[in-house]
Amino acid sequence: MSNFTRRRLLKTSAVAGGALALPTIFTSRAHAFTNEPTGDTVMLGFNVPQSGAYADEGADQLRAYELAVEHLNGTGADNGMLETFRYADGSRTVLTGNGILGKRVEYVTGDTQTNTDASRASARSMIEKDGAVMITGGSSSGVAVAVQALCQEAGVMFMAGLTHANDTTGKDRRANGFRHFFNSYMSGAALAPVLANAYGADRKAYYLTADYNWGYTTEQAISEATEGVGWETVNKVLTPLGQGDFSSYLTPVLGSGADTLVLVHYGGDMVNSLTNAVQFGLREAQANGKDFQIVVPLFSRLMARGAGENIKGIFGSTNWHWSLPDEASQVFTRSFGTKYGFPPSQAAHTVYCQTLLYADAVERAGSFNPCAVVEALEGDDSLPGIDSASNRGFVFDGLGNGPTLYRAADHQCFKDVLVVRGKEEPESEFDLLEVVEVTPVAQVWYEPDHPQFAGGQLGECNPGA
Amino acid sequence: MLGLNRKDLTLFLVVLGLVVFAPFLLNPFPDASGLARFNAGYPDLMQRFVIFGIFAIGFNILFGLTGYLSFGHAAFLGIGSYAGVWMMKLLTVNIVPAIIASTVIAGLASLVIGFICLRRSGIYFSILTLAFAQMSFALAYSVLTPITAGESGLQLSLSDPRILDGAAGNSIPAVNFFGITMRDGFDWAMGGWVFTFNFGYYFCATLMLVAFYLSIRIFRSPFGMMLRAVKSNQQRMNYTGLNPKPYTLAAFVISGMYAGLAGGLMVAVDPLAGADRMFWTASGEVVLMTILGGAGTLIGPVLGAGMIKYFENIFSRLNERDLNAMFDFLPDGLQGAAVAVAQMFVGDGWLLTLGLMFMLVVIFLPGGLVEGGQRIARLFRRKRPARRGPDSDRRSPQPSPHPGE
Numbered sequence: 001m002s003n004f005t006r007r008r009l010l011k012t013s014a015v016a017g018g019a020l021a022l023p024t025i026f027t028s029r030a031h032a033f034t035n036e037p038t039g040d041t042v043m044l045g046f047n048v049p050q051s052g053a054y055a056d057e058g059a060d061q062l063r064a065y066e067l068a069v070e071h072l073n074g075t076g077a078d079n080g081m082l083e084t085f086r087y088a089d090g091s092r093t094v095l096t097g098n099g100i101l102g103k104r105v106e107y108v109t110g111d112t113q114t115n116t117d118a119s120r121a122s123a124r125s126m127i128e129k130d131g132a133v134m135i136t137g138g139s140s141s142g143v144a145v146a147v148q149a150l151c152q153e154a155g156v157m158f159m160a161g162l163t164h165a166n167d168t169t170g171k172d173r174r175a176n177g178f179r180h181f182f183n184s185y186m187s188g189a190a191l192a193p194v195l196a197n198a199y200g201a202d203r204k205a206y207y208l209t210a211d212y213n214w215g216y217t218t219e220q221a222i223s224e225a226t227e228g229v230g231w232e233t234v235n236k237v238l239t240p241l242g243q244g245d246f247s248s249y250l251t252p253v254l255g256s257g258a259d260t261l262v263l264v265h266y267g268g269d270m271v272n273s274l275t276n277a278v279q280f281g282l283r284e285a286q287a288n289g290k291d292f293q294i295v296v297p298l299f300s301r302l303m304a305r306g307a308g309e310n311i312k313g314i315f316g317s318t319n320w321h322w323s324l325p326d327e328a329s330q331v332f333t334r335s336f337g338t339k340y341g342f343p344p345s346q347a348a349h350t351v352y353c354q355t356l357l358y359a360d361a362v363e364r365a366g367s368f369n370p371c372a373v374v375e376a377l378e379g380d381d382s383l384p385g386i387d388s389a390s391n392r393g394f395v396f397d398g399l400g401n402g403p404t405l406y407r408a409a410d411h412q413c414f415k416d417v418l419v420v421r422g423k424e425e426p427e428s429e430f431d432l433l434e435v436v437e438v439t440p441v442a443q444v445w446y447e448p449d450h451p452q453f454a455g456g457q458l459g460e461c462n463p464g465a
Numbered sequence: 466m467l468g469l470n471r472k473d474l475t476l477f478l479v480v481l482g483l484v485v486f487a488p489f490l491l492n493p494f495p496d497a498s499g500l501a502r503f504n505a506g507y508p509d510l511m512q513r514f515v516i517f518g519i520f521a522i523g524f525n526i527l528f529g530l531t532g533y534l535s536f537g538h539a540a541f542l543g544i545g546s547y548a549g550v551w552m553m554k555l556l557t558v559n560i561v562p563a564i565i566a567s568t569v570i571a572g573l574a575s576l577v578i579g580f581i582c583l584r585r586s587g588i589y590f591s592i593l594t595l596a597f598a599q600m601s602f603a604l605a606y607s608v609l610t611p612i613t614a615g616e617s618g619l620q621l622s623l624s625d626p627r628i629l630d631g632a633a634g635n636s637i638p639a640v641n642f643f644g645i646t647m648r649d650g651f652d653w654a655m656g657g658w659v660f661t662f663n664f665g666y667y668f669c670a671t672l673m674l675v676a677f678y679l680s681i682r683i684f685r686s687p688f689g690m691m692l693r694a695v696k697s698n699q700q701r702m703n704y705t706g707l708n709p710k711p712y713t714l715a716a717f718v719i720s721g722m723y724a725g726l727a728g729g730l731m732v733a734v735d736p737l738a739g740a741d742r743m744f745w746t747a748s749g750e751v752v753l754m755t756i757l758g759g760a761g762t763l764i765g766p767v768l769g770a771g772m773i774k775y776f777e778n779i780f781s782r783l784n785e786r787d788l789n790a791m792f793d794f795l796p797d798g799l800q801g802a803a804v805a806v807a808q809m810f811v812g813d814g815w816l817l818t819l820g821l822m823f824m825l826v827v828i829f830l831p832g833g834l835v836e837g838g839q840r841i842a843r844l845f846r847r848k849r850p851a852r853r854g855p856d857s858d859r860r861s862p863q864p865s866p867h868p869g870e
Contacts, residue, residue: 051813110782111813116618116739124509124735125778128661142617146737149620153639153648153736167617175636211607212616238607241616457623460636 033369034155034464035131042103042368044069044355045126047119047137047147048161050111053242053268054139056302057162057347061137062109063340064348068355071335072105074098080335081356084328084398088381093360100359101368112138114241116146123147127154133368134159136354139267139347141165141214148177155464157370159354162347164266164298165214166221169412170453175461176370178377178411180357181350182444184218185452187297187317188225190417190439195315199260199293201230206258208249208273210265211238218264221452222297234258239265239273246273250280259287262295270296271306278310299420302345304432311422311432318418320349320400321433329400343430353399357406361394371461378408383441390448405441409448411458417444473681476763480677484670487511488660495657499790502783505775508650508663509735513774515666515673516730521754521766522673522680523723527716528752529761530689532696533583536591536748537598540578541721543605543743545571545728547612550619550738557629558621558638560647560733564672564726571725572718579717583710586699598748605740618739640736642668647734665734672730673767676723681763683719692716753819757826759833768834776819783811 037043046065048058070076074097085093099105108130110122119138126132135151136159138144144163151158152174160168160179164187169179195203205226209215215238223233234256239249250273253261261282265273277283277294285292296303299316322333322343332352336344344352357377365372379394383405394406401415420433446453469477483490492506505511524538545567552563582593605613613619621637630638639646642664650663683689691712694702702709732738741747750773758769785808792803810818830836 108782109784115741116616116737117741120735120737121509121513121778122782125507125782128509129504129507142615145617146620146739149737150735153637172617172620172622216615455624457635459623460634462636 032463033371035127035133037103037131037133037368040103041106042100043126043130043132044105044107044358045110045123045130045132045135045137046107046351047110047112047123047126047135048351049114049139049143050109052114054114054162054266055268056306057139057267057300057345058112058137060302060345060348061139061161061351064336064344064352065107065109065136065355067336067339068352069105069107071097072099072355072359076335077338078331078335081328081332081352081399084331085356085360086396086398088395088397088403093356094363095356095360100362101366105359108132110137112140112143112147114140114143116142119143119147120150123150124154127151127156132156134358136351136358137161138163140212141168141217142212144168144179145172145213148172148174152176152459152462155370155462157358157373159351159358161351161354163214164218166217166452167213167456169410169456170217171456173410173456173458175374175411175458178354178357178406180354180406180413182317182319182415182417183412184214184221184297185225185446185450186417186444187218188221188223189444189446190317190419190437191222191295191297191315192225192229193443194419194437194439195226195295196229196231198315200290203231203260203290203293204234204258204288205231205260205262205295206234206253206256207236207262207264208246209236209238210269211240214266215264217452218297219262222262222264222295224452231260239269241269243269244272246276247280249273250276250282253277253282254280254285254287254292257288259290260293260295262297264297266298266300267303268306270303274307274310274314299433300346301343301430301432302347304422305429307422312424314422315436316420318420318433319346321346321418321420321435322349323431323433323435324400324418326400326402328398332400349400356399357396360396370463374461377406377411379406381405383414386442386445388445388447403441407448409458410453410456414441414445416441467678469681470685473685473763477674477678477681480764480767481674484515484674487514487666487670488662492658492660496659497657499787499793502787503779505779507661508648508666510774510778511663511666512669512730512734513778514771515669516727516734517751517754517770517774518767519669519673519676519730520724520727520751521758521770522676523720523727524751525720525755525760525762525766526680526683526692526723527720528755529766530684530692530696531713531716533586533713533717534591534752535582535594535717535720536745536752537578537582537594537596537601538720538724538751539743539745539747540598540601541571541575541724542728542731542747543601543738543740544574545725546732546738546742547605547619547728548725549729549732550621550736551612553621553627553640553732553736554625555628557627558640558736559629560640560642560668560729563733564729567729567732568722568725571728572722575718575721575724576714579714579721583713583717595745595748598743599745602740602743602745605743613738613740616740618737620737640733669730669734672726676726677763677767684763688712688715753823757823757833759835762833762835765833765835772822772834773819776815776822780811780815780818781813787811 048061050058071080112119134157139162141163144160148158158177166184209219263273296316299318304311333343361373361376365376381395382391390409393408397403404415417439419437421436423434488506492504494500548570549563549567552566556562578597647665653660695709754769755766759765788804792800
């Protein structure tokens with residue numbers, strides 16, 4: 001290479017220049033929207049945490065996604081909730097187990113690492129390399145918000161998985177993003193009356209809050225809701241995500257004058273903080289002449305299993321529980337249990353529903369174009385019993401939560417919320433939570449411009465190319 | 466030409482060629498084949514290659530020349546990113562102000578941090594920079610949430626002022642360079658291959674070439690010589706009456722600006738700035754890149770950056786299905802065993818693979834991948850004179866080893 005003459009340089013650069021000029025004669029492939037499926041398959045991207053504090057939830061979500069794909073393709077042992085999925089008028093879903101619009105469903109998976117940069121890199125590779133037309137997942141609200149914004153920019157659909165913070169459909173809502181899971185506000189609205197009933201209306205609460213997006217909005221929602229029933233907030237302390245040992249945060253609790261501890265933690269964090277709190281003897285303690293109590297706003301069976309004995313008698317809220325008696329829940333639990341040998345978690349349920357809801361919307365729209373799908377998911381029905389101008393959207397039933405509204409104004413699902421308690425005498429290793437109350441949707445209803453959700457705009461749907 | 470000697474010019478042209486033809490070079494396998502999983506020629510990863518290339522080139526100016534090991538360079542990457550997103554939010558979604566601001570502000574931050582940290586050298590310097598980086602991370606993650614949006618990351622929104630852009634309508638305008646959208650590009654389908662040409666990539670690649678050129682000039686300048694003097698014997702330099710502090714500080718600021726430029730480019734191609742990119746592991750990553758490629762060499766950091774990003778994005782995404790497809794040719798029992806063994810090294814285990822590679826490189830090739838390349842080149846060179854006759858080379862003057870290789 002060392003005898004690089006002027007002549008050779010000229011030749012090389014001429015070739016390079018020619019090569020550079022060549023591609024200009026090729027134009028973009030004429031697609032109506034990003035990653036339009038052209039073959040006989042359609043690619044979906046499942047972006048979940050496979051490492052970190054939420055890895056358990058991520059693994060369970062992947063199982064549910066695989067199950068949903070089997071059901072959509074008609075290759076599973078049964079048809080799962082395709083059998084129970086109903087529209088507002090009572091008619092069955094148009095999905096038949098023949099793929100989506102006749103195209104076989106394929107998928108790629110990615111690890112979000114519960115990290116915004118990693119999750120976006122993973123989602124971008126799904127969109128740019130694998131040609132995914134829809135991204136779903138995210139077991140952390142920060143990740144969900146970041147990936148939702150990415151999907152909006154890239155022009156693909158985002159079906160949020162396990163994300164509970166208000167911001168996902170509040171301040172950071174996007175036209176291409178939809179959330180089936182409930183949110184912090186709904187948890188607060190459902191929990192506060194039950195807590196006031198059980199523990200009295202003059203409690204003093206101490207908050208330990210996971211230091212990120214979800215923690216902030218949940219802390220705000222729970223404190224505002226409980227202050228509404230007469231509770232007092234003594235102190236709010238932020239704790240880092242993924243903290244192994246919470247003892248140093250628990251030491252000041254008893255001396256603070258509080259008689260209730262609210263653990264705004266999820267996943268592995270909640271298992272650790274609750275275990276620490278119980279080891280500290282907080283549950284046997286007395287404060288202000290009352291028994292000391294612990295509350296965990298967002299519960300899941302996976303966390304209950306991790307926390308073991310410590311969970312007994314503790315109140316929380318959940319999106320769905322496998323022991324629900326309705327037909328759809330039973331069908332889903334049976335289907336999941338047959339394949340994997342244990343019942344599904346709420347995380348598994350919500351992502352299964354999201355996959356079906358997406359497929360159904362595509363089928364009804366007759367196109368994978370995000371704008372058509374958005375229109376189909378925004379629907380034009382309303383929930384009975386709620387008198388509000390914003391009560392418009394796509395109403396469906398038979399996915400385990402009773403009649404549910406996908407609200408057009410902010411792409412948030414409205415459905416009944418479950419208040420649960422750790423079971424004192426579990427009958428099996430999966431029977432850890434009992435449903436205390438099914439809070440009707442009217443009680444957790446809010447307007448899209450509620451202060452906890454204000455500041456967001458959906459914008460226009462973006463089909464990309 | 467360009468003020469470079471012939472050897473540097475060759476090196477520069479090789480890098481130029483690699484960068485220009487990356488969409489072909491990184492997509493060697495046809496789309497339909499099972500090996501297509503190993504293709505890296507998609508915009509996101511190609512952009513990452515060149516952006517982290519810039520980051521590592523800058524880091525190498527400090528570490529490779531002066532020997533000061535900074536463990537906090539990710540802080541400047543993050544500062545650059547936040548500055549860039551704020552420019553897009555306040556001024557315009559044209560990336561030019563964003564990139565200028567990210568470079569300048571990261572430069573200012575590195576001036577302050579460098580001024581303090583450079584009072585010490587060796588391990589104390591490393592610890593100080595690490596402390597500053599972790600402080601910046603904590604600030605971005607929770608304390609300065611109104612400015613940095615905390616964990617969910619700072620992103621564009623419809624209600625941003627964007628005073629230079631005027632009314633945008635009902636959707637967030639796409640990030641662009643004087644009207645050319647960064648996300649834009651075209652595909653070129655040829656045979657079984659689909660090559661993706663992306664404007665964002667070529668924009669970043671151009672800046673990387675500029676950064677690479679500047680780094681060559683710095684390496685060959687009297688200033689670069691001073692920096693090497695700092696590395697080889699700072700005390701002797703003091704005795705000769707030279708004050709090393711301004712030189713090291715200048716190197717620190719230059720490498721900080723390179724990091725800021727990389728941070729600005731990251732948000733130019735993907736407008737979200739998250740605190741995670743300031744975490745200490747990100748600082749460690751650039752150290753790994755530089756050492757893996759070859760610290761103190763010109764092209765080493767670029768190779769190291771490419772290597773690590775490839776592992777991070779390709780190996781980490783391989784799963785059991787891909788492995789089963791890969792080992793399909795083996796008999797059933799062997800296939801199961803091969804997949805079980807290979808599975809430890811892909812997916813979650815990609816860090817294990819990288820760790821092993823890093824160990825091998827550090828033990829057997831202390832000069833990094835560049836040394837590996839040189840050894841191979843030497844093997845070929847040694848054979849040639851033998852054919853021409855004994856000792857024909859020895860009598861003529863030997864070319865002195867190239868200090869930048």
